[in-house]
Amino acid sequence: MQDPTPAAGWILALSRSPSGLTCFLTDGLGRFEHADCPWPPPSSHAGLPASVLQAVAQSSAGALRLQLDEAVDDWPWEAELEGARAGLQVARYVRSTDNAAPGAAEKGLGSLGASSRTDPLWCHGAPPGPAGRVAMAGAQGVAVMVVSDAVSAEQAAGFRAALLRRWGPEPRFSAAAVLAAQDCGLSRDQWRLYGDAWFAPAQPEDEKRPVTSMNIDLVDSTRLLQAWGDENYAQAHGAFYQLCRRIVVEEHHGRLDQDQGDDGLMAYFGLEHAREDSAATAVRAGWALAAEVTRIGLEVRIGIATGQVAVQRGLAFSEYIHLAARLQHLASPNGIIVSAATHALLGPGVVCELLPGKLVVKGFAEPQVAYRVVSLPSPHAARWLPAGQARFVGRQRELSALREAWFVARANRRGQYHCLLGEPGIGKTRLLHEFERELRRGAEQVTVLHIAGYEEMQSSAFATLALAAEHAGLQEIAALLQPPRASEGGAAPDEPFDRNELLERLAAACLQVARRAPICVLVDDAQWLDPSTIEFVERLRSRAATTPLLLVVSLREDARGMVRGFDTEGALTLQALDLHESLDLIGALSAAAPLAPGVRSFIAERAAGIPLFLEETVRMVAQLESDSSEAVHGIPATLQGLLAARLDRLGPARRMAQLAAVLGAEFPVSLWEEVLADADSWIQSARTPGARQRLMDAGVLVGVAGDGGRCRFRHALIRDAAYRSLWERDQKHLHGVVARILEHHPLNDGGALRAHHLSAAGEFESAVAAWAEAARGAAAAGADREALVLSQHALALLQKLPATPALQQQALQLHLLQAARCIALDGYGAASVESAYLRAAALCNEAEAGTMRIRVDLGLEACYAMRGDLPRARALAESAVNNTPWEGNLRLALQARWAWANVVFHQGDLVSSLDMAEQCLARxxxxxxxxxxxxxxxxxxxxxxxxxxxxxxxxxxxxxxxxxxxxxxxxxxxxxxxxxxxxxxxxxxxxxxxxxxxxxxxxxxxxxxxxxxxxxxxxxxxxxxxxxxxxxxxxxxxxxxxxxxxxxxxxxxxxxTAATYLALQAEVRLDLGQPELALDKLTLAQEIATRHGERYYEAELLRLRGCAQWRLRRNAARAAAAQDLLQQALALAREQGNLGFALRSAVALGRTWAERGEAARAAALVRDAMQAVPGHRSTLDLRTARALHQEWVGSGAEQEHERD
Missing domain, CATH: 1.25.40.10 (Tetratricopeptide repeat domain)
Known part of the structure; x- marks a missing residue:
């Protein structure tokens, strides 16, 4: 490796010569030392000449570049140099003659994952040969940290973590390595550094973040310029800018715009590094500025506003910046006006006064609310904390309730149910995990099925249940959720999908597990479960009455009453931790570095008892390298800002967190790896060395055990913060990449997941098609509720697209799909069915009047018929019949005629209805x-x-x-x-x-x-x-x-048909000898039938009313009235051609005659009725009539006549 550093700086060059070792030491300027010594050295402890070691000891060198021949690379030179000058930063540069390919050095090397775009490489144990190691490092232009294999894995991990902490605050990697080794107690011969690196923070990417903007305006600047003259004013303005810079930048860690020489400045807090105390910090900075600016003879007006801003190349863009500028106009000299959002973040101690009325602010359509800052708390009131490890505190009431329920479930072998409610971050998930841990620590065998809801899985039937069963090792449940196998030849499965049977088998399997050993079913974030899993949980609860099973469901507070099937009556609502519990938790979190009592109290007060807030605050502070005086002003004031600050601490790995956030709260590792392998430039920029491991080490992501492996954000709120920090442009772009990958990915989830990403990518037409395809797939699989959800996604997106004929046709098909699913789920007469068909009708144009419109009308006809609006239904049916001749679309013609036959059937015209049925069945x-x-x-x-x-x-x-x-x-x-x-x-x-x-x-x-x-x-x-x-x-x-x-x-x-069902109940009441109850049912039935014009069962209603009144007769008049009803029933049945009902009426009327001594007359009536129904011989009605007839005629001859 060639030394890339400038000439200036201490260099020790060692080269092998035939006579020994040549040593050359220089400071790169004018000092040098030359010496030769034997090689190999005569001693195992000394390889360098004494003169060189003495020169090193006497030098001012803090860092030294060690240039070596490959032949002398194995010697522990660093240990000798450390003996001469403690803490010397040594980086090796090896001149290699080996041309080994870089790939040969990859084994055993892994990215350190520090906050730099050129992370050093990490090797623990025996590294590959020097040439390969150097070639690898040289090819990538990065340093290589080699840790001796004599160092244990635990020590190496500690050293690595210390390097991550030290590098950044200490920008030179060799210096950070010396400090990290001292932290961990590693000796100098236990590690080597090849090459060196400088910490290079990532350039700010386009992102969104919460920022507080402060507009500072000089009062009467024009008047002062005229009064003082331009030179004096320029000097005063320069002093003003320096004052602003000292207060804003140096003392309060904000950012100040460059001085443009005008009368206004903009300052930003939280722009470069998120700190959600930015609102309070801005107010403190403004207050200090207003107090000191008078010393240079000036006055200012200050406006402050807080909100999400778009950041591009370090510049902030947002309406809130403009709002700050507008608010300063409302301030008095040296006064501060803050927006409502800023005021909400200030916390106790800052006294503000509400400006009267709603303020009309230029450029803002909505009136604004603003406050005047009156006073600030004393400076020592703001404090901060270091870090520790989380421990479970509080929640004893809730935990005791769950323990008691578990005891009852086991002792009495009876199912128990509890619901937990609470806001996000309040600790519902932690409580469930703590309870699960307690169960598993118990002496008896227990099975825990932990089902967690995920928002992106709501459209995937049983998705979360399948994951839970797999994690719990419940193979009998997991196997039931496997996709059905196709028959030979690739055909569809032999057995059709039976959703109810699957639910029953799932519940039965779970209950069977419970019979072997008590089972606890924990359902977390139930508001995000898919409908099928919700039905499973419902069914499990209803079936577990005599089973040792405890079901615990957690819901977000704002989902109360919004999730079908979960009873929240008597729910355990998790409240914020009280002050004592908060202090206990802070103490546990910061056990490694205890906090002062005042700091703990301050944090407990600001955290408002939200466990996640406390935990994440401590975790973030653990990574800070600033002193306490700076730290006390850095505590985030809201959870959103806290999470943004946590993300900032990830450095370049922050971009990887944003990419993971696009995938969702939980995702398969295989999908993540495929996305990371994509050639997209944005994704490649996120693949900084070690970024993925950094997310795991920082606790942002955690692994989830299971087949193939999954990864999830430790908190969904962290994921939300990472996702919202992306520009909408980048969100769309990344969703588009994921959608493209999912098109051929085996985990496409029936298309719903890809549709979700297409929607988020703004590719609405493709997303509509994907949602529609997923809806059809769900409908085919019997997941009707999921089909409704999926189709609604498609319809919602269609509203955002231009109303082209093709898209209108898609919408029409989707509404018809929804109508069909609603019919299956809710019944023909449901409002949801009518609504779906009416929406479809609105999309039908004239060209479709003969086809699609008829389908829609027939759907509406069925809906109206079921509601009892028979005239309206008949009109639609007759129109459909008139527009569907037999020689046209035969399928549609049959549907139209069936609709007509159904309506006239219920109106009592059975003859016409049956005639139409014969015509249809013939075709x-x-x-x-x-x-x-x-x-x-x-x-x-x-x-x-x-x-x-x-x-x-x-x-x-x-x-x-x-x-x-x-x-x-x-x-x-x-x-x-x-x-x-x-x-x-x-x-x-x-x-x-x-x-x-x-x-x-x-x-x-x-x-x-x-x-x-x-x-x-x-x-x-x-x-x-x-x-x-x-x-x-x-x-x-x-x-x-x-x-x-x-x-x-x-x-x-x-x-x-409601009247018919009431009549059947009345029959049973009559059989039980309860004519009064029967008559009540029949009166209601008659009212319903009359109201809707339903006459096909009217004769039976009259007959049953007559029978009930006959039994209730008190006198001759009432008896006559009862017989009159029976006469009406008989006459109507004959008139309508309902001779089967006429037989029943004849028998009922005959009984009344026989009781009055007119048996012969009764026998003749029944005889005629029986003769009218020759195709009725094997019915109970005919057998009853024959027996009564025989009884009434009282002669064998009459019986012979009947047989003939």
Missing amino acids: YETTLHYPSAVQDPAILLLCYSAWGLFQQGSADEARRRIQRALALADTLEHPFSLAIAHGFAASVAMFCGEHAEGLRHAEEAIRRCRAKAFQAWLAHAQVMRGRLRAALGETRAGLQDMEEGFRLWTETGARI
């Missing part, structure tokens, strides 16, 4: 089925026509029809269709009296609906199950099912 082919559609028209036509056929008295055909529906649904493998088919099969079986078979279908429908969260049809299936259970003797459970199903149904916004 339907399975190739018309659209797999991603919410429903298939043929399935619905078969199901509703089966119901209608029973009402008409054709139960045998109804059974065949429902079997066709089940078979078609199986063929289509369409989850929604299968759920509906089984639900209607349960209905038909219930009508026919085949209760056990019906119950099996109802259970299957419920299972399938829950798997896909089909709320509306889940409600229907639950009502049917309840009616069937009641018929089988489980009356109480059946009524509970029916009432719950009715509640679910109406919660979806549906009003249609």
